[in-house]
Amino acid sequence: MSGFVEKPEPVQVPGLTHLHTGKVRDLYRNEAGDLVMVASDRMSAYDWVLPTEIPDKGRVLTQLSLWWFDLLTDLVPHHVVSTDLPAGAPADWEGRTLVCKSLNMVPVECVARGYLTGSGLVEYNETRTVCGLALPEGLSDGSELPAPIFTPATKAAVGDHDENVSYEEVARQIGAETAAMLRQTTLAVYSRARGIARERGIILADTKFEFGFEATEHGPKLVIADEVLTPDSSRFWPAASWEPGRAQPSYDKQFVRDWLTSPASGWDRRSEQPPPALPQEIVDATRAKYIEAYELLTGHTWS
Numbered sequence: 001m002s003g004f005v006e007k008p009e010p011v012q013v014p015g016l017t018h019l020h021t022g023k024v025r026d027l028y029r030n031e032a033g034d035l036v037m038v039a040s041d042r043m044s045a046y047d048w049v050l051p052t053e054i055p056d057k058g059r060v061l062t063q064l065s066l067w068w069f070d071l072l073t074d075l076v077p078h079h080v081v082s083t084d085l086p087a088g089a090p091a092d093w094e095g096r097t098l099v100c101k102s103l104n105m106v107p108v109e110c111v112a113r114g115y116l117t118g119s120g121l122v123e124y125n126e127t128r129t130v131c132g133l134a135l136p137e138g139l140s141d142g143s144e145l146p147a148p149i150f151t152p153a154t155k156a157a158v159g160d161h162d163e164n165v166s167y168e169e170v171a172r173q174i175g176a177e178t179a180a181m182l183r184q185t186t187l188a189v190y191s192r193a194r195g196i197a198r199e200r201g202i203i204l205a206d207t208k209f210e211f212g213f214e215a216t217e218h219g220p221k222l223v224i225a226d227e228v229l230t231p232d233s234s235r236f237w238p239a240a241s242w243e244p245g246r247a248q249p250s251y252d253k254q255f256v257r258d259w260l261t262s263p264a265s266g267w268d269r270r271s272e273q274p275p276p277a278l279p280q281e282i283v284d285a286t287r288a289k290y291i292e293a294y295e296l297l298t299g300h301t302w303s
């Protein structure tokens, strides 16, 4: 079992049509035809959207994405049209709402990995490959790869695992030209971001992008969409404590995952039961981690 423990009712705003409730974001269409993306404070872990929110998480993710989008515009245009709050929207939407171009989304999760961990490590341990790409012997959890790799995945519905696929499979599905463009752009953005993060003491181990096409008079234009380079879409590790051969501490759901899998939660990941509410100290520690990542990366103080 998986999915929402409690699926939230969409907020009704005059002039906005509710389209979709994602794991984290609520999507609306405005009267101009643009997409209004509202990042909630919802948190997902182990394929569940948890019953407890992390205050400010949606704002942190939104502000961090905006900061990155600006640093990437020479590599790829982004989808944000405006950060103005739509008329009639609740005050709580401030800082978490982006008006975006409504794109024809590419149904591929574009993952770049510079380090080996997670599903990449699982595949490597079985076959010495990741998404079918051969890697050298002797790598372990957290090892830096000889060069960053593009490891696409197919996007799953809420509650399902994304599935790693080979580059060849992506090329079959969306065409060789688009696949090549996605790989090139994904790796270029990853390399830029990794360098910036590293200067700030953070290893960007891996990250996921979503792209879409905007119809223009010159034909379809590739645009980077969704959120970028946030603790939800990336693995950020403190560089100072990086040590291959073990799981790395990270700026994301670590506290939540650790608590959910500890005896204290009373929850069995493999059961059909939904996960329990998080205790306040786990909520506070997680919120602090998200804010720490934001502050370290941007150099801004969270207010």
Ligand SMILES: Nc1ncnc2c1ncn2[C@@H]1O[C@H](COP(=O)(O)OP(=O)(O)O)[C@@H](O)[C@H]1O
Residues within 6 Å of the ligand: 021, 022, 023, 024, 025, 026, 027, 035, 079, 100, 101, 102, 103, 104, 105, 158, 210, 212, 225, 226, 227
């Ligand atoms: N510019 C865009 N145009 C159309 N769809 C978008 C755009 N940017 C993001 N999306 C989609 O909006 C949704 C964001 O909601 P989210 O809660 O992150 O969903 P998910 O549960 O799929 O991760 C995703 O399905 C994403 O593909």
Ligand SMILES: [Mg+2]
Residues within 6 Å of the ligand: 022, 023, 024, 226
């Ligand atoms: Mg998402």
